[in-house]
Amino acid sequence: MLIYLPIVLFATLPLTAVADNVPKFDIAQECKSEGGSTVMQEHCAGDEAQARDQLEPLWVQSAAADRAVCIKETSMDGSPSYVELLTCLEMARDVKKTSK
Template sequence: MLRIASLIMLLLATPVAWAEELPRFDIAAMCKAAPRLEASDKDTDQNCVRDETEARRQLEQQWASFDPRQREMCARETTVGGAPSYVDVLTCIQMASGNAPPASTRRARGNP
């Protein structure tokens, strides 16, 4: 019975813990698996790593200032249906808070 109670407490605490810390994604693996958008793209991996690293840096600096519910929602949402992405987490949080960058500056990943 104690194990069940412990498991329930852990599950209830997980969303809070998830929202408190910036998620850890394997940028190199994710970028290596990313498809090329055009056949002529030669620096796709390097550009991806640069974009993901910059997004992670921005998230690290601002993570505590974001609404915990938005952090949780966006961190979970970006891991559904594909490789997790710091660019996607950052864009999600910006959109949820009303501070989204113009569509022309977001990376084309099949998202509108």
């Protein structure tokens, strides 16, 4: 009877996956890790915020596998970046377009 327990547990989980939402990155930390003057850090923060806004519609359209790979790649150095994540997902999308 206990062998069915995992099936019951998985069947009761919500259908919405956690990865359906754009991850939350610490923009200030990312820009501070890049160094530079206050003006450069403010410019960095602006770029990151703009990339986050552009990322939202692309995120929903991207395959879960592409999202997972891109999150892993952009988080390797400990300071994930929306700019890098956006670029990665755009490249994955473009590769799929050209291979059709």
